[in-house]
Amino acid sequence: MQCDYFDAGRCRSCALMGVPYAVQLADKDERCRRTLAGAAPSVSWLEPFPSAESAFRNKAKLVVGGVTGAVTVGILDADANGVDLRGCGLYEQPLQHLIPRLAAVVDEIGLEPYDVTARRGELKHLILTLSPTGEVMLRIVLRSRRHQALLESRLTALQARLPEVSVVTVNLQPEHKAVLEGDTELVLTEHDDLAMPVGGVTLHLRPNSFFQTNTTVAAGLYRQAQAWTRTVGPAAVLDLYCGVGGFALHSAQAGAPHVVGVEVSPEAVRSAETSAARLREDHPDLGSVEFRAGDATDVDALDRELLGTGRSMVVVNPPRRGIGPDLAGWLEGSGASHVTYSSCNVDSLARDLALLPSYTAREARLFDMFPQTSHHEVIVLLERESHSRPSDFTTAAARS
Numbered sequence: 001m002q003c004d005y006f007d008a009g010r011c012r013s014c015a016l017m018g019v020p021y022a023v024q025l026a027d028k029d030e031r032c033r034r035t036l037a038g039a040a041p042s043v044s045w046l047e048p049f050p051s052a053e054s055a056f057r058n059k060a061k062l063v064v065g066g067v068t069g070a071v072t073v074g075i076l077d078a079d080a081n082g083v084d085l086r087g088c089g090l091y092e093q094p095l096q097h098l099i100p101r102l103a104a105v106v107d108e109i110g111l112e113p114y115d116v117t118a119r120r121g122e123l124k125h126l127i128l129t130l131s132p133t134g135e136v137m138l139r140i141v142l143r144s145r146r147h148q149a150l151l152e153s154r155l156t157a158l159q160a161r162l163p164e165v166s167v168v169t170v171n172l173q174p175e176h177k178a179v180l181e182g183d184t185e186l187v188l189t190e191h192d193d194l195a196m197p198v199g200g201v202t203l204h205l206r207p208n209s210f211f212q213t214n215t216t217v218a219a220g221l222y223r224q225a226q227a228w229t230r231t232v233g234p235a236a237v238l239d240l241y242c243g244v245g246g247f248a249l250h251s252a253q254a255g256a257p258h259v260v261g262v263e264v265s266p267e268a269v270r271s272a273e274t275s276a277a278r279l280r281e282d283h284p285d286l287g288s289v290e291f292r293a294g295d296a297t298d299v300d301a302l303d304r305e306l307l308g309t310g311r312s313m314v315v316v317n318p319p320r321r322g323i324g325p326d327l328a329g330w331l332e333g334s335g336a337s338h339v340t341y342s343s344c345n346v347d348s349l350a351r352d353l354a355l356l357p358s359y360t361a362r363e364a365r366l367f368d369m370f371p372q373t374s375h376h377e378v379i380v381l382l383e384r385e386s387h388s389r390p391s392d393f394t395t396a397a398a399r400s
Contacts, residue, residue, distance in 0.1 A: 001014075001017065001021075001053045001054045001089065001371070001372060003017055003088075003089060004087075005085055005087075005088065006018075010083055010085070011074070011075060011083065011085055011088075013075070013373075014090070014372035014373060015372070015373055015374065016371075016372045016373060016374065017372050021050075021053045021371060024368075024371060024372070025048055025050055025366075025368055028048070028366055028368060028374070028376045029045075029048045029366045031346065031376075032346045032364070032366050032376060032378045033045055035346045035347060035349075035350050036346065036349065036350050036353065036361070036364065036378075036380075038350070038354075039350045039351075039353035039354045039361070040353055040360075040361030040364065040380065042360065042361070043361035043362065043363065043364045043380065044362065044363050044364070045363075045364050045365065046224075046363060046364070046365040047365070048365065048366040048367070048368060049217060049220045049221070049224075049365060049366065049367045049368065050368055051214055051216065051217050051368045051369065051370075051371050052216070052371070053371050053372075054089045054090060054371075055089060055090070055091065055092050055093055055096070056090065056092065056214050056216065056217075056371065057090045057091045057092060057095070057213050057214065058092055058095075058129060058130045058131075058211075058213055058214065058215045059127070059128065059129050059130070059211075059213045060088075060091050060095055060099060060126070060127070060128040061125065061127050061180060062074060062085075062099070062125060062126040062127070062128070063075050063076050063082065063124070063125055064082065064106070064111075064113045064114065064123045064124060064125060064126060065081060065082015065083070065084075065113055066082045066084070066113055067113065068110055068111070068112045068113065069107050069110065070107060071103055071106050071107055071111075071113050071123070072084035072113075073085070073086050073099060073102075073103045073106075073126060074086065074088070076116065079117075080116040080117050082113070086099045086100045086103055087100070090372070091130075092130055092215075094130055094134060094136070094164065095128060095130050095136075098128065098136060098162065098164060098165075099128070101161065101162060102126065102128070102138070102162060105158055105161050105162060106123070106126070109150065109151070109154050109158070110150075111123040111140075111147055111150075111151075112147070114143055116176075119176055121143070122142050122143050122144065122146055122147050123140070123141070123142060123147070124141045124142065124143060124173055125139075125140075125141035125173075125180060125181070126138065126139070126140060126141070127139040127141065127171075127180070127181070129194060129205065129211070131194050131195060131196045131197070132196070132197050132198075132215060133195060133197065134164055135164060135165075135166040135167075135194060135195070136162075136164050136165045136166065136167075136194075137165075137166070137167040137168075137169075137194040137205065137207065138162075138165045138167065138168045138169070139168075139169045139170075139171050139181070139185075139207055140168070140169070140170050140171065141170075141171045141172075141173050141180070141181055141182070142170055142171070142172055142173070143172075143173065143174055144172065144174060145170075145172065147170075148170055148186065151168075151170060151188065152188060155168060155188055155189070159189075166189065166191050166194070167187070167189050167191050167192060167193065167194055167207070168187075168188045168189045169185050169186060169187050169188060169189075169192075169207045170185070170186040170188060171184065171185050171186075171207070172184040172185075172186070181208075185207045185208060187207070192206065192207070193205055193206050193271065193274065196211060196215070198215065198218060198219045198222060198246065199219045199222055199223055199226075199250065200250075200253055201222070201246070201249045201250055201253060201275065201279060202275060202278060202279070203244050203245065203246060203249070203271065203275050204244070204271050204274040204275045204278065205244060205271055206244075206267045206268070206270060206271045207267070208265065208267040208268070209243070209244045209265070209267055209268045209271045210243050210244070210265075210268065211243070211244060211246075212369060212377075213369065213370075214369045214370070217367050217368060217369050217377075218246070218369070220367060221342065221367045221377065221379060222246050222247065222250045223250075224365060224367075224379055225247050225250060225251070225315065225340050225342070225379065226250040226251065226253065226254045227254075228338075228340055228363070228381045229250070229251045229254040229255075229256060229313060229340075230254045230255065232311055232313055232337070232338050233255070233311060234256055234310075234311050234312045234313040234337070234338065235256075235257060235258065235308060235310050235311060235312055236256065236257070236258040236259070236260070236306050236307060236308065236312045236313075237251040237252075237256045237258070237259045237260070237312070237313045237314075237315060238260050238262070238302070238303070238306055238307065238312075238313070238314045238315070238336070239251065239259065239260070239261040239262070239314075239315040239317075240262050240296035240302075240314065240315065240316045240317075240318075240323075240327070241262075241263065241296045241316060241317045241318050241319075242261030242262055242263045242268075242272060242291065242315075242317075243263055243265075243268050243272070243317070244268050244271040244272050244275065245261055245268075245271070245272030245275050245276065245291060247261075247315045247317060247340070247342070248260075248261040248272065248289065248291070248315070249272070249275055249276060249279055249289070251313070251315065252276075252279070252286055252287055252289045253279070253283070253286070255287070256287060256313075257287035257288065258287055258288045258306070259287065259288065259289045259290070260289075260290045260291070260292065260303065260306060261289075261290070261291040261292070262291075262292050262294050262295075262296050262302070263291065263292075263293065263294075263296070264293070264294065264295050264296065265293070266293045269291045269292070269293045272291040273291050276289045276291070296316070296318070296327065297323070297324065297326060297327050299326055299327060299329070299330035302330060302334075304330075304333075304334055304335065307334050307335050307336045308335065310337070311337045311338070312335070312336045312337055312338070313336060313337070313338040313339065313340060314331060314334065314336045314338075314339050314340075315339075315340045315341075315342070316339065316340070316341050316342070317341075317342040317343075318343070318348075319344075320344055320345040320348060321345075321348055322343065322345065322348030322349060322351060322352045323341075323352050324352070325355055328352055328355035328356055329355070331356060331359075332355075332356060332357075332358050336384070337383065337384050337386075338381065338382060338383050338384070339356070339359060339381075339382040340379065340380075340381055340382075341353075341379065341380045341382060342377065342378075342379045343377070343378055343379070343380075344369075344375065344376070344377050346376060346378050349378065349380070353380070353382075356382065358384055358385060359382035359383060359384055359385075360382065360383055360384075360385060361380050361381070361382055362381045362382065362383050363380070363381045364378060364379065364380040364381070365378065365379055366378050367379065
């Protein structure tokens with residue numbers, strides 16, 4: 001991938017820009033294999049799942065700078081001045097076409113950019129999420145409600161100019177600190193969620209819901225987990241850190257008769273419940289699917305009885321810090337026959353696997369969510385020794 005912004009020194013976010021993509025992918029795969037060698041010495045590594053080199057991001061998080069009527073959209077430099085990156089090639093093509101038009105609409109409306117140095121102004125960020133359907137969610141992050149009435153009065157004109165934008169919200173972030181968004185979300189449009197088809201499941205994203213920034217690779221990740229679920233054939237699946245329900249709903253679609261997801265964000269749980277209800281409309285034979293708002297690390301609140309004594313699975317997809325010793329200890333005593341662990345930090349994954357001596361890593365695979373950077377996603381299937389059937393997992397790569 002070639003980038004004029006990188007070549008000119010205006011943006012260095014893509015630290016691997018210029019490195020051939022095949023080399024990037026091989027280096028990430030080698031790093032993950034090397035890091036897990038001690039904790040998972042007998043694991044079988046599947047072929048890494050690649051991404052497109054460019055035009056892969058479904059989300060744009062744009063810092064707004066400049067002045068009223070001539071905004072910049074992109075990042076801030078070291079002096080907190082706006083750097084315009086509206087032509088960034090990382091975004092999927094529909095976003096690349098939308099961003100310059102959105103910036104023009106912001107200029108026409110007259111929204112006042114927030115000046116970090118002077119601590120005045122209103123518009124801080126523009127956050128865009130693109131669905132494979134072509135529809136877009138636009139979140140406008142403001143310091144206060146001062147521009148809310150203005151936006152409401154111009155909403156019809158905004159959507160006429162930007163017809164792909166089906167959801168528009170105002171997020172209030174009043175604090176002067178490097179935080180992308182605040183706790184208050186005001187939905188301006190009739191629709192308040194974005195339908196995101198991923199494989200055979202449509203996820204319904206609410207404004208505060210997290211979703212992977214690379215839709216194609218996320219679909220591959222879910223398919224891999226789903227293939228393992230089909231092979232294991234668990235009676236129950238407990239999905240911790242379930243987010244909007246991606247792993248949980250793919251597990252249910254794979255035939256798991258009882259699936260429970262746990263997520264700390266009530267908004268994400270609402271998204272997951274909506275997605276489950278819509279999925280059941282198309283698949284009335286779907287098993288039991290339940291989502292609960294709660295902390296996945298609160299081991300005292302987790303349902304050990306759900307896992308029973310037969311073949312059962314726990315899915316974990318934690319933040320970068322990993323699951324930690326308390327949850328690892330709970331898993332050790334849980335009776336779950338299998339664990340699917342999806343990680344964005346192979347170092348914390350290695351530490352956590354060392355805390356799970358009752359389990360053997362059977363298969364692992366790198367998913368390259370973030371080309372041009374060293375970031376990675378790796379998924380591992382663990383099996384408790386008492387349930388060992390190694391031959392089950394010799395053809396998972398072909399099925400995923």
